[in-house]
Structures are given as C-alpha cells and as structure tokens.
Amino acid sequence: MAEEFILIPGRTSKQGTTLNEGKYTDDYLEEISTLQICEEDMQRLGLKEGDHVRMWNAIGEVTVPCKASKGDELPPGILFISYGMWSSVLMGADTQGSGMPDSKGLDVFLEPA
Amino acid sequence: MSIAEAPVTETGELKIVKDATCTFCGCVCDDMELTVEANKITKAKNACVLGKAWFFNHHIEDRPEATIEGRPVTFDEAVDRAAEILMSATFPITYGLSDTTSEAQRAAIAITDWIGGTIDTTTSVCHGPSGMAFQGVGEVTCSLGEIKNRADFVLFWGCNPAEGHPRHFTRYSLMPKGQFLPNGRKDRTAVLIDVRKTKTAKAMDYFLQLKPRSDFELAWALRGIVAGAPVDPNIEEVTGIPLDMLEDLVGRMKQAKFGVILFGMGLTMTRGKHINTEAVLALARDLNKFTRFAAKPMRGHGNVTGADNIVSWTTGYPFGVNLNRGYPRFNPGEFTTSDTLARGEADAALIVASDPMSNFSNPAREHLSKIPTVVLDPKLSETAKIATVAFTTATYGINTAGTVYRMDDVPIPLRPAFESPYRSDQDVLTAIEARIREKQLAAG
Ligand code: SF4
Numbered sequence: 128m129a130e131e132f133i134l135i136p137g138r139t140s141k142q143g144t145t146l147n148e149g150k151y152t153d154d155y156l157e158e159i160s161t162l163q164i165c166e167e168d169m170q171r172l173g174l175k176e177g178d179h180v181r182m183w184n185a186i187g188e189v190t191v192p193c194k195a196s197k198g199d200e201l202p203p204g205i206l207f208i209s210y211g212m213w214s215s216v217l218m219g220a221d222t223q224g225s226g227m228p229d230s231k232g233l234d235v236f237l238e239p240a
Numbered sequence: 241m242s243i244a245e246a247p248v249t250e251t252g253e254l255k256i257v258k259d260a261t262c263t264f265c266g267c268v269c270d271d272m273e274l275t276v277e278a279n280k281i282t283k284a285k286n287a288c289v290l291g292k293a294w295f296f297n298h299h300i301e302d303r304p305e306a307t308i309e310g311r312p313v314t315f316d317e318a319v320d321r322a323a324e325i326l327m328s329a330t331f332p333i334t335y336g337l338s339d340t341t342s343e344a345q346r347a348a349i350a351i352t353d354w355i356g357g358t359i360d361t362t363t364s365v366c367h368g369p370s371g372m373a374f375q376g377v378g379e380v381t382c383s384l385g386e387i388k389n390r391a392d393f394v395l396f397w398g399c400n401p402a403e404g405h406p407r408h409f410t411r412y413s414l415m416p417k418g419q420f421l422p423n424g425r426k427d428r429t430a431v432l433i434d435v436r437k438t439k440t441a442k443a444m445d446y447f448l449q450l451k452p453r454s455d456f457e458l459a460w461a462l463r464g465i466v467a468g469a470p471v472d473p474n475i476e477e478v479t480g481i482p483l484d485m486l487e488d489l490v491g492r493m494k495q496a497k498f499g500v501i502l503f504g505m506g507l508t509m510t511r512g513k514h515i516n517t518e519a520v521l522a523l524a525r526d527l528n529k530f531t532r533f534a535a536k537p538m539r540g541h542g543n544v545t546g547a548d549n550i551v552s553w554t555t556g557y558p559f560g561v562n563l564n565r566g567y568p569r570f571n572p573g574e575f576t577t578s579d580t581l582a583r584g585e586a587d588a589a590l591i592v593a594s595d596p597m598s599n600f601s602n603p604a605r606e607h608l609s610k611i612p613t614v615v616l617d618p619k620l621s622e623t624a625k626i627a628t629v630a631f632t633t634a635t636y637g638i639n640t641a642g643t644v645y646r647m648d649d650v651p652i653p654l655r656p657a658f659e660s661p662y663r664s665d666q667d668v669l670t671a672i673e674a675r676i677r678e679k680q681l682a683a684g
Contacts, residue, residue: 143265143289143403202435222576225368225576
C-alpha cells in the first residue's frame with residue numbers, strides 16, 4: 128500500500144566530492160539515486176538497505192534503492208535524496224512566476240517495489 | 241601583495257602555488273597551497289574535502305576542443321556555427337555562468353545583448369527568489385569579514401554548511417577568533433533552523449526542527465514576537481516549534497551585539513520561495529530596532545555571486561533579463577530559463593558551465609534537447625552530449641586566471657595552477673562575440 132511522504136532533495140558532501148570525480152562515475156550515480164528514509168519508516172514498510180522503492184507524484188515516477196538515514200537526521204514522513212537526475216524527474220515545470228520550480232518539499236507516494 | 245608578485249615557486253616538474261583560490265563553493269577560499277606535478281595537482285593544503293575533490297579531479301581531459309553534432313571540428317568552424325545558430329534564432333537564451341570567471345560572464349552578456357536574447361543564470365534556480373526578495377524588502381547586509389570579527393549570534397536557516405560549505409564555520413562564521421570575539425566559538429551563540437537534523441546541527445548550540453513548508457509562518461511569528469505583538473500559541477502546530485522556544489530565541493537575538501541570519505535553499509526552493517526569504521530579510525531588518533542584525537544568502541557555486549553582480553551592473557537586474565527590445569526587461573517566471581524552456585519559447589541556447597539537461601524539469605529538458613545549442617563545459621555532461629556545438633574549455637581557477645565573487649560580494653582574483661590545452665570560456669565567448677559582430681556589420 129502506497130504511503131504519502133514529503134521528499135527533500137538536497138546536497139550532501141558525498142554528492143559534492145563524487146560530482147568532481149565525474150557525473151558518470153559509479154559513486155556519483157549511486158549517491159544521487161539512493162533514497163534516504165528514517166529507520167522508523169523503514170521498519171514499518173518492511174524495508175532493508177538496498178531494497179528498491181517506487182516513488183511517484185503527478186509529475187513523474189522513479190524506482191530507486193533506499194537506505195536508512197543516519198541517526199535522527201530525518202523525522203518520520205520525510206525522505207531525502209541528493210539532487211540529480213532522479214530528483215529532477217519528480218520536479219514540476221511550474222515556477223509560479225518565480226523562475227524556480229518547487230524543488231524541495233515535494234509531495235510523493237512511496238511503496239516497496 | 242599584488243597579483244603581479246604572484247608567489248609561484250617552480251622546482252623542476254614540481255610547482256607550489258600559494259594563495260590559490262578554490263572555486264568549488266561560494267566560500268571561495270583564497271588560502272590554498274597547491275602542489276602541482278606536471279599537469280596534476282597532487283596536494284591542496286587548506287582545502288576541505290570538497291575542495292580537494294575539486295583540485296584533484298580537474299586534470300586534462302581527453303576530449304576534442306570543439307564538436308558539431310558530435311563530430312570533432314576546428315575551433316574556427318565551431319565558432320562560425322555557434323555564431324550562426326545564435327544569430328538566426330528569434331528567442332535565443334543564455335544560461336549557466338555560475339562556474340566561470342566574471343570576465344567570461346561579461347562576454348556572455350555582450351553576446352546576448354548583440355543578438356537581442358535573454359540572459360539568465362543558475363541563480364534563477366538557486367537564490368533567484370532571494371534576489372526578488374531583496375528588491376521587495378531590501379537586504380541588511382554585511383561581509384563575511386564582519387561576521388568573523390563581530391557576529392556573536394549566528395542563525396543558520398534552511399542550509400547545511402557542514403556539507404555544502406565545509407570551511408564556512410572555520411573560516412568565517414563559527415570558530416575563528418575575531419576582533420570583538422577573542423575567544424572564537426565560545427563567544428558565539430549558534431542556532432540552526434531546519435527540517436532535517438543535518439550534520440550542521442552537531443556544530444550548533446541550539447537546533448529548532450521545523451515542519452516542512454512552514455518557514456514563512458515561522459519567520460512571521462518571529463517578526464510578531466520581535467514587535468511585541470501577541471502570537472497564537474497554535475504556531476506550534478503549524479511549525480512544530482513551541483511558542484516559548486520562539487520567544488526565547490527572539491530574546492537571545494535582541495541581546496546579541498551583532499547577529500546574522502545565514503539562509504539557504506531550504507527557503508528559496510520550498511513553496512513560498514521569495515515570500516519565505518522576504519519574511520526572513522524583514523525579520524533581520526526589524527531586529528535593527530534593537531541591535532545590529534544582517535541576513536545573507538549562502539551561495540552555492542563558486543561564482544554565482546559574480547553572475548548576479550555582472551548581470552546587475554550590465555543590465556540593471558540580477559537574472560532573468562530579456563534584451564530583445566534593445567533595453568533590459570526583468571521578469572522572473574517569464575524570462576527565467578526553467579520557464580522559457582518548459583513553455584517551449586526558446587529557439588536556441590548558449591549554455592556556459594552548467595548542466596540543465598540533468599537538473600531541469602522534464603518539459604524543460606525535452607525542449608532543450610530539440611533546439612540548437614552551443615555548450616561550453618570543461619567536462620562531459622548530459623547537456624554537452626546533446627549540444628549542436630560543444631566546446632571543451634579550461635577550468636576556471638585551476639587553468640585560467642580571472643575574477644570570482646565570494647558569497648558576500650567580495651571579488652577575489654584567481655591564480656591558476658597549470659596550463660590547459662583548451663581555451664578559457666572567456667576566449668571562446670569573445671571569439672563567438674567577434675564573429676557575431678563581423679557578420680552583423682557585414683550584413684549592414
Ligand atoms: S569551503 Fe568551498 S571554497 Fe573553501 S575549500 Fe571547501 S569547497 Fe573550496
């Protein structure tokens with residue numbers, strides 16, 4: 128059963144270092160394609176590290192591997208992914224006259240793939 | 241010391257470049273000591289983990305200098321085709337520019353002006369909303385030097401410098417001993433407001449965890465408390481932070497001798513955008529009734545601040561500027577790249593040091609892949625892959641000299657480490673500009 132979450136794409140240190148190594152390196156691609164979920168939500172959904180999840184909204188859909196976020200970094204109900212090609216798929220084109228599409232705090236549905 | 245006396249010591253193949261500048265993030269640290277062996281940087285003293293990754297991974301690439309539709313061509317052919325593409329378009333756009341020198345930015349704006357195009361930079365998808373907010377409520381500003389020497393209260397809001405700007409704490413905002421803060425960190429109070437309890441939280445005295453998309457409500461409630469207006473205790477339900485905690489925060493802000501709010505894209509990329517930043521800027525302004533308070537955006541790319549400065553002093557506006565009528569018109573939402581692409585308006589694009597094919601919305605990417613494009617990038621990217629004309633260029637700061645603006649609008653010179661076989665963005669853009677002028681003048 129799909130659940131509703133709020134997705135926050137953002138920067139990480141690893142995204143920054145691997146970006147310099149190259150956008151086509153395995154490390155960069157792994158970093159930008161891995162979804163972080165808080166431990167509590169992982170358990171409830173019966174997920175373990177490396178399991179794939181399907182995440183979608185009105186704009187697009189991605190299937191990506193997940194891992195538990197570190198410590199209490201994420202509160203329940205919030206997901207995190209590094210900026211990149213996967214997060215862009217879920218980002219709409221509308222900028223509400225600002226030039227900036229909604230790029231953080233996106234409503235998404237999630238279920239184990 | 242003047243640039244003319246650039247302290248470069250060469251011993252055989254080994255070269256030490258002192259006071260080099262890292263251009264990976266908006267901190268623009270200019271205290272790098274680089275060890276260069278042949279055409280490779282092998283040590284980068286003082287650089288953080290991101291800076292090291294930046295210096296160690298920009299060696300000479302094995303790519304053709306110029307291609308047309310993927311075919312290697314001479315530089316001259318590429319310049320000619322680029323000029324043709326840009327001149328024959330009716331709605332050409334120029335985009336990117338945050339990872340190149342200010343000299344190159346100026347050349348890109350000149351091209352856009354000659355062809356009556358639209359100039360926009362990655363600012364529009366970063367702190368563009370902050371740029372709009374500055375126009376709305378003004379900016380009480382200060383330099384990072386002032387923060388270092390004076391700020392005894394530092395509030396980070398919707399940003400994660402521990403991961404995005406690793407040396408911000410040690411160089412400017414938390415750790416350094418300053419003129420009026422002789423004990424460094426001990427003399428400062430540091431607070432983080434964010435949705436996630438990021439690594440930055442660990443470096444703080446206080447962490448206030450707010451609910452997603454409630455930044456505006458929080459800033460407005462804080463303004464109310466500052467002004468002494470009654471605030472509904474219900475604010476806890478909206479923001480996740482109890483009213484007494486907010487009152488305590490305001491008390492500390494008012495007691496500060498010099499406070500600063502450093503805000504990130506948690507504000508500008510979330511629903512509300514420029515309204516969120518307006519509220520935070522207004523909060524900083526209000527606090528000046530009680531003490532000295534400033535607010536600064538945490539800028540990401542090495543020279544995104546330069547892009548704002550150069551576009552501003554050449555056109556009068558910071559980003560999203562249309563030059564088609566012979567005078568500049570500024571309108572975010574109309575002339576910003578996400579919009580001109582997603583609506584299918586742009587019919588050619590000049591893209592410098594940026595990768596919209598990886599980070600724009602689907603409709604914007606789809607349209608960009610259909611129109612003719614001229615792309616300049618030191619590395620291969622999704623955007624370089626779809627380019628009609630692609631130039632491989634030298635990396636700014638590592639191979640080319642020039643100027644970049646630190647996130648507090650302070651211009652800083654670059655001191656390159658080694659030469660690249662590729663031309664700089666500035667050289668390529670100047671050549672395209674000259675070709676466009678030749679053709680325009682010949683046509684009368
Ligand atoms: S903080 Fe930024 S500018 Fe300074 S060394 Fe690190 S990446 Fe480079």
